[in-house]
Amino acid sequence: xxxxxxxxxxxxxxxxxxxxxxxxxxxxxxxxxxxxxxxxxxxxxxxxxxxxxxxxxxxxxxxxxxxxxxxxxxxxxxxxxxxxxxxxxxxxxxxxxxxxxxxxxxxxxxxxxxxxxxxxxxxxxxxxxxxxxxxxxxxxxxxxxxxxxxxxxxxxxxxxxxxxxxxxxxxxxxxxxxxxxxxxxxxxxxxxxxxxxxxxxxxxxxxxxx
Amino acid sequence: xxxxxxxxxxxxxxxxxxxxxxxxxxxxxxxxxxxxxxxxxxxxxxxxxxxxxxxxxxxxxxxxxxxxxxxxxxxxxxxxxxxxxxxxxxxxxxxxxxxxxxxxxxxxxxxxxxxxxxxxxxxxxxxxxxxxxxxxxxxxxxxxxxxxxxxxxxxxxxxxxxxxxxxxxxxxxxxxxxxxxxxxxxxxxxxxxxxxxxxxxxxxxxxxxxxxxxxxxxxxxxxxxxxxxxxxxxxxxxxxxxxxxxxxxxxxxxxx
Amino acid sequence: xxxxxxxxxxxxxxxxxxxxxxxxxxxxxxxxxxxxxxxxxxxxxxxxxxxxxxxxxxxxxxxxxxxxxxxxxxxxxxxxxxxxxxxxxxxxxxxxxxxxxxxxxxxxxxxxxxxxxxxxxxxxxxxxxxxxxxxxxxxxxxxxxxxxxxxxxxxxxxxxxxxxxxxxxxxxxxxxxxxxxxxxxxxxxxxxxxxxxxxxxxxxxxxxxxxxxxxxxxxxxxxxxxxxxxxxxxxxxxxxxxxxxxxxxxxxxxxxxxxxxxxxxxxxxxxxxxxxxx
Amino acid sequence: xxxxxxxxxxxxxxxxxxxxxxxxxxxxxxxxxxxxxxxxxxxxxxxxxxxxxxxxxxxxxxxxxxxxxxxxxxxxxxxxxxxxxxxxxxxxxxxxxxxxxxxxxxxxxxxxxxxxxxxxxxxxxxxxxxxxxxxxxxxxxxxxxxxxxxxxxxxxxxxxxxxxxxxxxxxxxxxxxxxxxxxxxxxxxxxxxxxxxxxxxx
Numbered sequence: 001x002x003x004x005x006x007x008x009x010x011x012x013x014x015x016x017x018x019x020x021x022x023x024x025x026x027x028x029x030x031x032x033x034x035x036x037x038x039x040x041x042x043x044x045x046x047x048x049x050x051x052x053x054x055x056x057x058x059x060x061x062x063x064x065x066x067x068x069x070x071x072x073x074x075x076x077x078x079x080x081x082x083x084x085x086x087x088x089x090x091x092x093x094x095x096x097x098x099x100x101x102x103x104x105x106x107x108x109x110x111x112x113x114x115x116x117x118x119x120x121x122x123x124x125x126x127x128x129x130x131x132x133x134x135x136x137x138x139x140x141x142x143x144x145x146x147x148x149x150x151x152x153x154x155x156x157x158x159x160x161x162x163x164x165x166x167x168x169x170x171x172x173x174x175x176x177x178x179x180x181x182x183x184x185x186x187x188x189x190x191x192x193x194x195x196x197x198x199x200x201x202x203x204x205x206x207x208x209x210x
Numbered sequence: 211x212x213x214x215x216x217x218x219x220x221x222x223x224x225x226x227x228x229x230x231x232x233x234x235x236x237x238x239x240x241x242x243x244x245x246x247x248x249x250x251x252x253x254x255x256x257x258x259x260x261x262x263x264x265x266x267x268x269x270x271x272x273x274x275x276x277x278x279x280x281x282x283x284x285x286x287x288x289x290x291x292x293x294x295x296x297x298x299x300x301x302x303x304x305x306x307x308x309x310x311x312x313x314x315x316x317x318x319x320x321x322x323x324x325x326x327x328x329x330x331x332x333x334x335x336x337x338x339x340x341x342x343x344x345x346x347x348x349x350x351x352x353x354x355x356x357x358x359x360x361x362x363x364x365x366x367x368x369x370x371x372x373x374x375x376x377x378x379x380x381x382x383x384x385x386x387x388x389x390x391x392x393x394x395x396x397x398x399x400x401x402x403x404x405x406x407x408x409x410x411x412x413x414x415x416x417x418x419x420x421x422x423x424x425x426x427x428x429x430x431x432x433x434x435x436x437x438x439x440x441x442x443x444x445x446x447x448x449x450x451x452x453x454x455x456x457x458x459x460x461x462x463x464x465x466x
Numbered sequence: 467x468x469x470x471x472x473x474x475x476x477x478x479x480x481x482x483x484x485x486x487x488x489x490x491x492x493x494x495x496x497x498x499x500x501x502x503x504x505x506x507x508x509x510x511x512x513x514x515x516x517x518x519x520x521x522x523x524x525x526x527x528x529x530x531x532x533x534x535x536x537x538x539x540x541x542x543x544x545x546x547x548x549x550x551x552x553x554x555x556x557x558x559x560x561x562x563x564x565x566x567x568x569x570x571x572x573x574x575x576x577x578x579x580x581x582x583x584x585x586x587x588x589x590x591x592x593x594x595x596x597x598x599x600x601x602x603x604x605x606x607x608x609x610x611x612x613x614x615x616x617x618x619x620x621x622x623x624x625x626x627x628x629x630x631x632x633x634x635x636x637x638x639x640x641x642x643x644x645x646x647x648x649x650x651x652x653x654x655x656x657x658x659x660x661x662x663x664x665x666x667x668x669x670x671x672x673x674x675x676x677x678x679x680x681x682x683x684x685x686x687x688x689x690x691x692x693x694x695x696x697x698x699x700x701x702x703x704x705x706x707x708x709x710x711x712x713x714x715x716x717x718x719x720x721x722x723x724x725x726x727x728x729x730x731x732x733x734x735x736x737x738x739x740x741x742x743x744x
Numbered sequence: 745x746x747x748x749x750x751x752x753x754x755x756x757x758x759x760x761x762x763x764x765x766x767x768x769x770x771x772x773x774x775x776x777x778x779x780x781x782x783x784x785x786x787x788x789x790x791x792x793x794x795x796x797x798x799x800x801x802x803x804x805x806x807x808x809x810x811x812x813x814x815x816x817x818x819x820x821x822x823x824x825x826x827x828x829x830x831x832x833x834x835x836x837x838x839x840x841x842x843x844x845x846x847x848x849x850x851x852x853x854x855x856x857x858x859x860x861x862x863x864x865x866x867x868x869x870x871x872x873x874x875x876x877x878x879x880x881x882x883x884x885x886x887x888x889x890x891x892x893x894x895x896x897x898x899x900x901x902x903x904x905x906x907x908x909x910x911x912x913x914x915x916x917x918x919x920x921x922x923x924x925x926x927x928x929x930x931x932x933x934x935x936x937x938x939x940x941x942x943x944x945x946x
Binding site for chain 4: 476479486487490530531533536561593654669670671672674678681682693707714715722
């Protein structure tokens with residue numbers, strides 16, 4: 001039983017060490033082999049699409065068959081999924097029908113969904129930005145200054161200094177904060193990578209240190 | 211050639227790995243286990259799962275966009291592992307929404323293992339680890355609908371999030387879920403701060419696995435992370451000092 | 467709880483919609499004074515000698531197009547009116563960016579009387595990873611493109627491509643970036659090794675993310691969102707879409723600011739009355 | 745079949761209204777649009793994967809050009825299907841192990857470059873107030889993320905964390921302000937489509 005847990009950890013470690021070594025040691029055949037490994041990753045990962053398709057299909061087929069709650073929507077999903085898939089696999093992707101569906105249906109849905117964010121922003125600004133604490137107050141005032149700075153009208157309402165202040169906030173404290181987060185996160189990413197390579201983080205194996 | 215202009219990088223990586231290894235050795239020998247400061251967002255994950263269970267509502271987890279090439283996704287696996295084990299323990303229903311196909315495969319395995327370990331393999335429903343399409347807003351639309359329709363009680367979003375973070379967090383709020391959001395994407399953090407109950411900022415998501423497991427060996431690696439940051443702070447102070455004096459040799463060394 | 471704290475979110479949505487729709491239909495023409503970041507981008511482009519070749523990277527898709535299209539149009543107009551020649555490209559992951567480039571370049575080329583093949587070329591998009599494609603393009607532009615442009619024409623038949631064989635033959639790279647991959651990839655794989663200057667624009671939210679890189683000199687200039695596009699329209703003296711929506715943008719932001727204040731007044735009133743604990 | 749642009753714009757406009765109806769509340773129109781969206785987007789991803797990876801690698805490289813070594817990654821990829829069976833599910837761990845090792849290896853190989861570049865950029869000439877603030881802000885923010893030192897620890901850490909916390913609050917405020925601006929622009933751009941291309945009232 002135990003080797004079923006050990007083998008994956010060994011594979012992880014071997015793949016990781018190989019990637020690291022081929023990054024730093026540029027002596028043939030390592031660069032070529034590294035390209036091969038990149039290809040292996042892309043090709044093997046591509047096969048996961050069946051898992052996704054099976055998941056969507058089973059979930060919604062089950063709803064349609066059992067006439068469960070909301071089953072007509074599941075039918076819509078399945079028809080769109082398999083209809084568009086057939087179109088994309090049989091007709092050329094550059095073909096007019098495929099492109100037409102993309103531009104007018106998928107594109108419209110994306111654009112509309114994205115533009116909804118403006119409204120969510122409005123309710124969040126009204127509800128969540130309360131001056132509950134000193135921190136929240138600073139956050140709110142900074143946000144307000146930056147917003148006014150983005151209004152062409154900003155100079156006239158606030159007498160000229162607000163856009164300059166907004167620019168300063170973006171240039172100084174924001175740059176410092178962004179860089180601090182970036183550096184901390186990069187260290188965290190490195191540590192997580194080491195833990196995964198050493199088999200310390202192994203939620204997929206049901207390990208304790210997960 | 212060996213180490214083309216990456217000598218400093220190689221050395222940095224080597225030292226880092228050595229430090230991590232040293233701390234692992236030290237904590238597994240039990241000589242010294244560092245104490246970690248409280249991270250409120252991580253504590254709240256358990257609270258949220260507990261409350262959702264009491265209310266009889268499901269728990270929802272999503273690792274956000276991107277695959278294993280995003281380090282945030284790697285961090286999310288450990289957190290999902292914890293969420294899944296807690297959900298299995300309380301016998302709460304767990305729904306996981308996925309964006310990337312290989313990540314979907316990995317997450318199914320993580321949840322399956324958690325239920326297996328809790329002795330309830332029959333309670334694992336592979337259909338609850340869902341694929342939500344690999345389109346940013348297709349995924350967002352799907353998750354927003356799910357949060358409302360499944361009456362989600364706890365919504366935990368940790369991983370790589372971009373503009374869709376707002377849709378997820380605001381929909382979760384409207385559905386009345388207790389929420390934890392965490393990412394390193396600074397442009398998404400404001401949305402989690404305003405709409406979620408707790409936010410994990412930047413590196414906090416990488417400390418999560420070790421923090422939640424309370425495993426001494428993993429905790430040791432957090433101390434190694436801290437040592438690396440102290441080293442970086444030292445370098446920045448030294449470099450700034452030298453630069454102010456007009457000396458740039460440290461930059462040259464780091465570019466080696 | 468008092469009434470100011472209990473406004474239904476649908477009323478807020480409606481107020482926002484009306485506030486932006488009215489000036490969109492009837493703009494009142496506020497004046498726009500370009501900010502320092504936008505002036506910087508304009509200066510970099512303005513100083514290029516006539517006839518230089520510039521690559522424009524369309525790294526966004528239809529979802530970000532509402533915010534970024536006006537900027538792309540303003541930049542392409544500026545480049546063409548300075549008699550610069552353009553090669554467009556989209557990084558891996560932005561397979562729909564090439565289509566955006568096609569639509570915008572065609573429209574502006576007609577306006578400015580520019581010819582495909584001599585004044586502009588669309589290289590299209592390549593699958594894979596930027597970490598692989600960009601370094602390959604630095605050595606040879608044709609091979610990673612399989613020798614053809616977006617429309618399948620051989621690159622050897624296009625006059626513009628005679629002088630441009632690799633990325634270092636370019637004078638400038640202009641990017642329109644909405645996420646990952648974006649400017650970070652150009653910095654790591656093109657700017658750092660080749661030192662070709664990079665300018666461009668991002669969404670407004672991308673601007674703070676880009677700031678540390680500007681500070682380090684890795685980006686020579688960055689435009690932020692619709693405002694950045696409006697600035698360029700003013701500087702180039704070519705009013706366009708971005709300037710016409712600036713009124714609506716201002717009103718929209720004011721409305722959100724109003725909600726912020728309203729929510730807090732409600733909160734303070736409640737606290738004064740001792741209704742709920744802070 | 746003809747693909748009238750007029751019809752397309754009408755469909756796009758109506759679909760947009762169906763999505764917008766979510767602002768009122770979750771309702772049948774939104775649900776239909778959402779399910780269509782998920783179905784179409786999933787199909788789009790698979791079509792892209794087929795044309796960009798599966799067909800060129802399997803049909804062109806393996807079958808036509810005889811690159812037989814591609815059988816290894818194919819076998820590796822297919823092992824993930826073991827998760828469909830309860831008995832052989834453990835086999836799915838093999839591709840997962842490879843993906844994780846590959847991903848973690850990439851970070852270990854390339855993240856040091858990110859760190860060193862940012863560190864070098866943080867060597868600041870302390871010749872102005874802004875540069876001093878920038879310097880303090882950077883160190884402060886990094887020390888905010890120290891986990892194992894207790895907050896009652898030495899004074900420098902305490903001050904560092906204090907500066908870091910406030911720098912972060914200001915940075916988040918700035919990000920929120922910029923984000924709101926972005927979202928308003930997106931809405932305006934999209935309303936431009938609805939009012940102009942669809943309703944012709946612009």
